[in-house]
Amino acid sequence: MELDPLMLSRIQFAFVVCFHTIFPVFTIGLASYIALLNGLFFKTQNPAWDRLALFWTKVFAVVFGMGVVSGIVMSFQFGTNWSNFSLAASNFIGPLLSYEVVTAFFLEAAFLGVLLFGRGKVPQGIHLLAAIMVAVGTFISAFWILSANSWMQTPAGVELIDNRFHVISWREAIFNPSFPYRFAHMALASFVTGGFVVAGVSAWFLLRGRDPEANRRALSMCLWLLLFLTPLQAVVGDYHGLNTLEYQPTKVAAMEGHWETANNVPLLLFALPDQEAQQNRFAVGIPNLASLILTHSLDGEIPGINEAPPEEQPPVMLVFWSFRVMVGIGLVMIATAFAGLLLRRRGRIYESTAFLKTLVGMISLPFIAVLAGWIVTESGRAPWLVYGVMTHAEGVTPSLTGWMALATLIGYVLVYAIVFYAGIYYLTRVVRNGMLPEHAQDKSDPDADRPKRPLSAAHTPFDDDVDPVRS
């Protein structure tokens, strides 16, 4: 079998970036939540807010640490597997990625230590300030990364001279056409992810009767938040889609499984896109709805996938179904948020075991939705690495052979499997041992607080439960 370094590099990048994304998408939302909890405590002095802030800061410490570890690999991937792209785009991508690193450093150096270890040691106002700055810092990091990604989707502000991009306008390049939409969509996704995780974990604590006062507050807050954010995310997603239709029509056509340019386009609920035959099999749809959504007119014309020659088309099956997974989960999340409102009116959100169990079960859904969304946008722009200018094939490292790419792919999968296992295992232990009364918490942890070592803020032993939970 011939090993294709290009395909293997794409799989490798997809793997490491998906693995990495899981952590920041959660910490961005969680950092803001922790800042909010600290703010509420500062204002009301109610110790319930403080207990919540303390617990979620521990979780934040572990997830942030995992994000940093998995992020190190990302900063080398561009060079190892995509060296032609790195060289060509370095004038723009280089400073942006560096600014992300610099921002993260600054944040870590100045404020993370105070947030994680300064509780009770610095004045409350300073601690709150640190929490706010960490939250702001996570957004600034996301700003640079999403700007770089959006530029690859909708390049602007640059001129191509001798196969190298030169920045003509930093403002136009950084705030390129798809950036505002992608940033808003991703920021909301982070809040929604954080909201569902906090709601799910609070529900788990409530099911076990652990610190009901604090966890009821947390659950109630999250459900209010999600009630507004989940529908808002659908609206923002729609605008993002319209922006994509303008700049990357083939991607939108692939999302809709729409092959031929036509009017009165149906919204497909189910189909098996067949790339060979350039058509769908077993298509089931709602007449005219895609036209209505995308053009805001029942008979609006939508360009088809085959406007692009076959070699410039994305993998339609993958894009089509990833999009449906994302939207499907989005609808389930909206329904859950509204179910919470109905139960709340009858005062039962804290008692309904079925609802609480549903929330626990939903913890993983926002992560799947985020990954599905990224698969849509990333594979939907194939074969373009820089849209319309540079293909994946042009950007890949010329000296890379198939077996090299395969060896490191297997290597990263193994390394991450171990890291991920240890991390998730440890995280579940932090949750299991969380929100317990003071006297039940483990005090024998040999570890003391260490600045610049996020995990040491978690205080939970790796093995041996404090309060074994069988579930």
Add this chain to the structure above:
Amino acid sequence: MEMFDLSIIWAGIIGFGVIMYVLMDGFDLGLGILFPFAPDEDSRDVMMNSIAPVWDGNETWLVLGGAGLLAAFPLVYSIFLPALYLGVFLMLAGLIFRGIAFEFRFKSRRNRHWWNRAFSWGSAIATFAQGVVVGAYIQGFQTENFVYTGGAFDWLTPFTIVTGLGLMAGYALLGSTWLILKSEGHVQDWAYKITPILLAIVLVVFAIISIWTPFVNEVVWERWFGNLRLIWIFPALALLFAFLVFKSVKQRRESYPFIATIGIYVSTYLGLIVSQWPMIVPPNYTLWDAASAPESQLFLLIGVLFVIPVVLVYTAWTYWVFRGKVRVGEGYH
């Protein structure tokens, strides 16, 4: 057109970042290499506790260096990484395992021996890979039209294996002298005992590399045996510092061995730079060939000049807070 040469400024920044990384991550990687040879579990606790507060701050310099290279000298990034492809993977895998092991070892009781192993193997592999990078840099890279055209294992030659092993000994020396500084009692006795042995290994490897290098790379030969006599000051300084390490260990001084080891590193590092200057991707490309556009270098410079002082102050403060001896049976503080 510019008032000053941004490429030179950036070469200074990256060069500073590299030596900061080598010195700072060097001693904690070195302790990882020495870990299996420690006399007992108590010593291992002391070793780990002596670097626990600082090690991941040390590694941040690596990330800054990687991103800085992409921004300022993209050609280095786009040739070194493909050329060192498998070695880069080994280094990253080693660093990740080592980092995770570090965090979880402290939280683990029953599984501690596994994390010990991950820590020492991860440190050893990462160090070897970094030493190979140094060797590959001296060797030079096969390139054509700004693209790496060599094979998958060009980085793994007898020469680079020697530099890899040499750096392992070198980091171990940094580690043992750091341990002299930070420990007391039987742990310190052990560190005093192994330091001269490590120093001897480093000097032997140093001699082998020095004799071998001119044969590997003609430019370097010309540089050292041409008319530029002044550069012999660097190996002379390195030998002087090596003598100081030896003497101060014999006198059982506590901080001099570490400081003198830093001296060995700085002199060797400067010697390495002058051998290749201004080649940054030997043998074909200078740092100006490798530079990104001036507007890009300037754009990032503004942020970096603002942040590096903050990081330096914070780093210094961390080391200050955790100064003093680490004792058996207690944390570092």
